[in-house]
Amino acid sequence: MAVLALRHSEFLSRGARLFGLSADAVSQNNAVVEKLALPFPLLSDPERDRAITPLGFADEDDPRRISRPGTVVVSPAAEVVFTVTGRDYADRPNEDELLAVIDDLGLAPTTQSPPIVGPVEAGPNAVPASGLPFYFRGAKFAVMALRGRHRELGEGFRDDTKEYVQMVERYLDALPGVEQRRA
Amino acid sequence: MAIDFEALDNLGATWRLTDHLDAAAVITFHRGDF
Numbered sequence: 001m002a003v004l005a006l007r008h009s010e011f012l013s014r015g016a017r018l019f020g021l022s023a024d025a026v027s028q029n030n031a032v033v034e035k036l037a038l039p040f041p042l043l044s045d046p047e048r049d050r051a052i053t054p055l056g057f058a059d060e061d062d063p064r065r066i067s068r069p070g071t072v073v074v075s076p077a078a079e080v081v082f083t084v085t086g087r088d089y090a091d092r093p094n095e096d097e098l099l100a101v102i103d104d105l106g107l108a109p110t111t112q113s114p115p116i117v118g119p120v121e122a123g124p125n126a127v128p129a130s131g132l133p134f135y136f137r138g139a140k141f142a143v144m145a146l147r148g149r150h151r152e153l154g155e156g157f158r159d160d161t162k163e164y165v166q167m168v169e170r171y172l173d174a175l176p177g178v179e180q181r182r183a
Numbered sequence: 184m185a186i187d188f189e190a191l192d193n194l195g196a197t198w199r200l201t202d203h204l205d206a207a208a209v210i211t212f213h214r215g216d217f
Contacts, residue, residue: 001213016207022214026195033193042213043190043198051188057212067212074208078185078201089214102207110206118194 001036002174005181007095008039008112014099015107016073023048023066027121034120035129037181041115057085073101081105090164132175140168 004011004018011018020042022029029042045051045067052058052067059068069086071093082101084093122128127135147161192198200208 001211004209004211011209014207016209017203019203019208019210020213021190021210022212026191026193030193041193041198043192043210044195045190051190052212054188055186066214069214070212072210072212074186074200074204074210076204076207078187078204080184080186081207092211098209102209105207107207115193 001032001038001042002178003095003170005036005038005040006174006177007099010095010099011102012112013109014102015076015105015110016102017110017112019043021045021051021067023052023064024123025121027119028123028126030117030120031122031126033115033117035122035126035178037178039114039181040112071098073098075105076107090167092167129178133172136168136172136175140165140172143168 001020004020008018018040020029020032020038020040022042022044023046024032024042024044025046026044029044032038033042043051048058048067055072057067057070059066069089069091071082071084072080073082075081081104082098086092143161143164147158150157187199187201189197189199
């Protein structure tokens, strides 16, 4: 989310607004909006019946009833022009790929009001803002250690871990932007 | 095929996709910070 926030203006200049969506409670999403100083709203579908299931993102194998990760781009004509479903929470489309999809729509620039946040309650597993650099670095070095330990798993595993590390590095690079938006 | 859906906004009010389509919408299904 921090990476998308960093590139928010690039989406707006191409005529697209950003929205996050999850099965988390409104108060938990509010905690993430505040923590990452997000300039766009995080929508909530705690029962999965309003958006997550109708859009085909319900993860029936997950006992926590959370959505599968993914991204949908909807045109102003309400047509889905791009959809991708990730294998896991770390499997995300590259922002450049999304911007190229929106470029093809040829839209005029738009604006987006910052979200008005209600009551805040961080989720039980939420990492505080001050811990995010350590969290991401820990994830990065754990994956690098596993890559070294399991070379026998071959190119597929190596490529997956490389992709994961690149994603974490993008998140680390986006963290200074959180502080700048907060200032 | 045109779509629509609703969810709750940051104040807990109902948010409808079709109320926000004077521009394109990029909707990311997220998990916490990711």
